[in-house]
Amino acid sequence: MTSAAADDDDRRHRGGPVLMSPEDAAAQVRDGDVLAVGGSGGGLLEPGALLKALGERFVRTASPHGLTLLHATGIGDRKGSGMDHLAHHGMHARVVGGNWGNAPGMCELAVAGEFEAYNFPQGVVSQMFREVAAGRPGVITHVGLGTFCDPRRQGGRLNDRTPAELVELVSLAGREWLFYKAVPPSVCFIRGTAADEDGNISFEHEGARLENLAIAQATRNSGGLVIAQVKRYVQRGAIDPKLVLVPGICVDIVVVVPEQRQMDSAEFNPALSGQTRVVLSSLDPLPFDERKIVARRAVQEIRDADVVNLGVGIADGVAAVAAEQGWIDRFTCTIEQGLIGGVPSRGIDFGTSTNPQAMIDAPSQFDFYDGGGIDIAFLGFAQVDRHGNVNVSKFGNKLIGLGGFANISQNARTVVFCGTFTSGGLDARPGDGALAITQEGRHRKFVPEVEQISFAASESLKRGQRVLYVTERAVFRLTSAGLTLCEVAPGVDADADIRSLMAWELEVAADLRPMDARILRPDPLPDDWRSLTTQ
Structure with a gap:
């Protein structure tokens, strides 16, 4: 676009930001x-x-x-x-x-x-x-x-x-x-906490910064x-300049919504925005079921001082287990929304963290990720195939999308994919050091070929990544031969409960071993957590 054309098409309010209702602001979209x-x-x-x-x-x-x-x-x-x-x-x-x-x-x-x-x-x-x-x-x-x-x-x-x-x-x-x-973009919708008369936007009550700037x-x-x-409109100069994330020179219209909530689930939780810190042992523990077994086995892969990324879904249970065990301070959790430290929220609230150490802009967080800043990442999966490819984005007519999955899975030094072996009605009961599968899930997640490649195993092998696939009954690793079985839970029959549910000849590691029985008991895990995988 030439400068003259840009001037003709410039829609900015040259006289400074204008206050409007949501309806009047929406009417500006052409x-x-x-x-x-x-x-x-x-x-x-x-x-x-x-x-x-x-x-x-x-x-x-x-x-x-x-x-x-x-x-x-x-x-x-x-x-x-x-x-x-x-x-x-x-x-x-x-x-x-x-x-x-x-x-x-x-x-x-x-x-x-x-x-x-x-x-x-x-x-x-x-x-x-x-x-x-x-x-x-x-x-x-x-x-x-x-x-x-x-x-x-x-x-x-x-x-x-x-x-x-x-x-x-x-x-x-x-x-x-x-x-x-x-x-x-020719128009944008963003959100913050407060705006002053010059249009400067602060984010002090928000749980992240994201891409707003x-x-x-x-x-x-x-x-x-x-x-x-924004939630509040304040006098010129009332906002500490250090709290301004989006300066007024970039803002044309301000819409004040006093009833604006911090999250759908909470009007305001100061532990998400850094105004206070809560005792992490007060967070709800995970139920002792197959999902917790996956999280317990996955957490064994973390080393002291690791920089960790946690994905949404079953993988976010890793932080919950670590907090419950009192281990959360031994490593640093991060999530792609720009949060560093603390315990990432689970479920629909994923994207915030309780007790974060820092909040940075999401593009900068992805710079860190893309350059190899993550030591180990824990991510979910919908499908895994015989090559080790993973699909999380689209299967059948169900569209989910990638999110930060590609940036994270492609660039972390170690990737641990976390999920149940089957889904849709699975009943796998841990207890007394063994796993009892009382009902198999209707949907097989390990398939000969994934429907869409969200994680490319061939590219991972070129990069030399360490890749594990952790389920409640078995652990697999990525090798040049593809998906390879390396651990089986006590109480599980490798032929009846694993290989018979795969429509190809599964590779089995020469050093196949049992998963640690202690993760299958409800007792707290011992403090020698890094050595669990070798005992």
Whole structure:
């Protein structure tokens, strides 16, 4: 865009930020706009009033239509909030999301081919906002090579309607890279705690920082309109400048929502935003079931002083077990929303941490991840195949999306995939040092070929990663021969309970051994936790 064209199309409020209602702010979104939305699951920094007002406007007027949506992570509560406020036929031309699973209505439209739909790694979308802000053409990264984001596979496309045009394979410095093309926003919705009369936005009551600064800068520098939802409006100069994350020079419209909650599950929890610290032993322990057995076996892989990443789902139980045992201070948990330290929240509240040590911008967290800053990562899985490939993103008509999975699984030194062996009704009861499988799950998660490659085993072997797959009944590792069985839980028959449920000839390690029986008893684990795997 030339400077003259940029001036003609500049939508910014030159006289400073304007106060508007959610409805009036939503009315500023035009047909064909590229709308960037900040926020994360469970209501974390979700500009919910703006999304709701925009969705209601479309229902009333069929406008705006032809939108392109950009969001880095899953936004919503899986029950109709977040991006599902915008889940309407005919509203969108294209959606680029880092994660989709928190908005099942949008997922349904994407799978049905209602609009062009892409799923890129969360870190790529997060960093893309920063690249757009700096006037660069997109993100060049190794993240996604060999996965469904690779243009030699699906190029991140989620349906047949979507053209293969936003990801290219390029060669630089003798290496292959993926080039994700920039999508500059023309309007954005972000959220903070307070705004002053100059539009400076603070985040002191929020549980993360996410991409809000990068989104605002990208939109502002693209000549677009920055709309910020906040809980409080205060006098000029009332906000400590050290608390300002988004400066007023990047903000055009402020929407005050006094009833704004910190999270969907809590109006305000100061332990999530750093105002206080709670006693971690007060957190609810995990029930003693198959999921806890997976977490107990997984936690054995952590070494003192490790930098750890925990994924959402069964993997987030690792921190709960460590806190229950009093081990949480021996290593540092991190999550992709920019949280460092503390105990990551579980379930729909994933994205926050209790007692965090630091909160940094999400693009910077992904820089740390992509460069190899994680010692060990614990991630879930929906499918694992005979090669060791993992699918977490799409299976059948169920769309979840990658989130930060690709950035994390591709770059951690050690990756531990955590999950039950089967799902859908599994009843596996631990006790007295053995596991009793009283009912098998209906769905087999270990399959000959995954439906979509979220983690590419062949690329991992090239990188020399250490990769384990931990279930309640067995542990597998990635070898040049593919998925290889290396541990079996006491009480489990390797042939009847494992190999018979796999539709291929499973590789078995020469040093096959039993899982430690102590994790199958309800008693606290001994303090010599690092040596458990050798006893």
